Amino acid sequence: MTVLSSITQNKISDIAKSAYDQAKKSSTYREARSRLREGFEAVRDNSEATEREKGLANLGLVCGHRASSDQIAAHIRYRMIKTIISPPPSLSDQPHLSSYLGLDLRQGCRTPLQTRIGMEVNPYSNSDLTIAHKERIGDGVCHTYKVTLESGETAVWKPVKGEPADRKRKYIPPKTGAEREAAASYIADWIGCWAPKAVYVTVKEKNSFLHWKKSQEKGALIQWIDGETASELKVEPSDIRQYLPQKYEELSLFDHIIGNTDRHKGNWMIGNGDVIPIDHGYAFPEENLKQSKNYNFADETLPLSEKSKLKLQNLMDHKTEISQTLIPFIGDKAVHAMWERVAKMLETGAASPWWHT
Numbered sequence: 001m002t003v004l005s006s007i008t009q010n011k012i013s014d015i016a017k018s019a020y021d022q023a024k025k026s027s028t029y030r031e032a033r034s035r036l037r038e039g040f041e042a043v044r045d046n047s048e049a050t051e052r053e054k055g056l057a058n059l060g061l062v063c064g065h066r067a068s069s070d071q072i073a074a075h076i077r078y079r080m081i082k083t084i085i086s087p088p089p090s091l092s093d094q095p096h097l098s099s100y101l102g103l104d105l106r107q108g109c110r111t112p113l114q115t116r117i118g119m120e121v122n123p124y125s126n127s128d129l130t131i132a133h134k135e136r137i138g139d140g141v142c143h144t145y146k147v148t149l150e151s152g153e154t155a156v157w158k159p160v161k162g163e164p165a166d167r168k169r170k171y172i173p174p175k176t177g178a179e180r181e182a183a184a185s186y187i188a189d190w191i192g193c194w195a196p197k198a199v200y201v202t203v204k205e206k207n208s209f210l211h212w213k214k215s216q217e218k219g220a221l222i223q224w225i226d227g228e229t230a231s232e233l234k235v236e237p238s239d240i241r242q243y244l245p246q247k248y249e250e251l252s253l254f255d256h257i258i259g260n261t262d263r264h265k266g267n268w269m270i271g272n273g274d275v276i277p278i279d280h281g282y283a284f285p286e287e288n289l290k291q292s293k294n295y296n297f298a299d300e301t302l303p304l305s306e307k308s309k310l311k312l313q314n315l316m317d318h319k320t321e322i323s324q325t326l327i328p329f330i331g332d333k334a335v336h337a338m339w340e341r342v343a344k345m346l347e348t349g350a351a352s353p354w355w356h357t
């Protein structure tokens with residue numbers, strides 16, 4: 001039975017789910033790969049598919065073709081089709097915002113955003129955030145962990161003490177990655193970009209060697225994304241530009257605002273319904289000067305849509321509030337440099353390489 005003949009309802013998620021289920025039942029990777037290809041073609045050619053769904057279907061097709069074996073192609077396509085099936089959470093969805101990492105972000109604060117970034121100084125800083133289990137992930141210079149909190153939730157933990165003490169970027173002070181992660185998450189919410197929520201907190205750790213003695217450390221606690229990196233899935237920034245142009249613009253705008261110097265293919269993921277930027281420890285430079293070669297979405301000029309310009313204007317209209325929130329975390333020089341980038345984009349109507357040469 002082909003994917004198409006098994007469809008009973010003309011709903012995109014049903015088409016994708018049907019292809020996924022049939023691929024799971026396949027006896028070979030080759031067969032799974034073909035079943036998924038049929039599913040993507042059905043999604044791509046369906047007039048009711050959204051830009052996101054069509055784009056992901058095209059990505060699944062093109063990246064599957066690039067794979068060196070049927071097994072890898074099937075794996076890549078599984079990931080893409082899973083991403084079509086699970087829609088991204090809506091940023092205006094209050095239950096989502098309030099429940100991430102088990103904290104009620106609305107309590108006692110004017111906006112959820114301020115609560116999050118203000119955690120270091122608000123009552124949550126002494127809340128019972130305890131890491132029950134952790135395992136190292138990634139092979140970067142920072143120590144990054146997948147953790148299970150005592151509450152049972154999964155998150156990413158990037159402790160300050162795991163950050164290198166030497167300066168990895170000329171205009172970014174060392175040991176400030178955790179604050180920068182939280183600041184990036186705050187900005188992502190202002191512009192409606194779906195990035196993992198990050199908070200700068202103190203956590204306790206159950207240390208088995210010390211008989212449950214709880215140690216305390218500071219760092220960034222980051223929402224877990226069920227997905228894989230662009231590098232693992234063989235996706236290129238140019239694919240996003242071609243197949244998901246709105247997403248490309250969103251990521252470009254985000255990276256320009258935060259002045260990200262570390263957007264390589266290990267630092268954006270496909271998962272949880274979308275293309276998702278991660279790893280913002282090397283953002284918010286204190287000077288707008290070029291300092292790395294990792295600018296996946298920010299190394300060429302991109303004219304901005306009216307929607308993006310409105311987002312920039314909205315930031316500018318809240319300059320005092322945003323600055324007051326960010327300065328205690330990343331300092332006034334980094335905040336000043338951010339406004340310089342925002343002003344330049346508003347003036348030119350484009351996102352172009354943000355660093356002075």
Ligand SMILES: Nc1ncnc2c1ncn2[C@@H]1O[C@H](COP(=O)(O)OP(=O)(O)OP(=O)(O)O)[C@@H](O)[C@H]1O
Pocket residue numbers: 137138139140141142143144156196222223224225226227229262266267278279280281
């Ligand atoms: N929020 C997340 N959800 C799921 N996996 C994640 C998340 N953040 C990071 N990872 C995984 O962990 C890896 C390392 O994380 P991250 O890139 O944030 O740290 P890093 O050690 O600074 O990396 P690098 O120096 O290589 O850029 C990522 O490449 C990704 O595979």
Ligand SMILES: [Mg+2]
Pocket residue numbers: 138140266267279
């Ligand atoms: Mg990384």
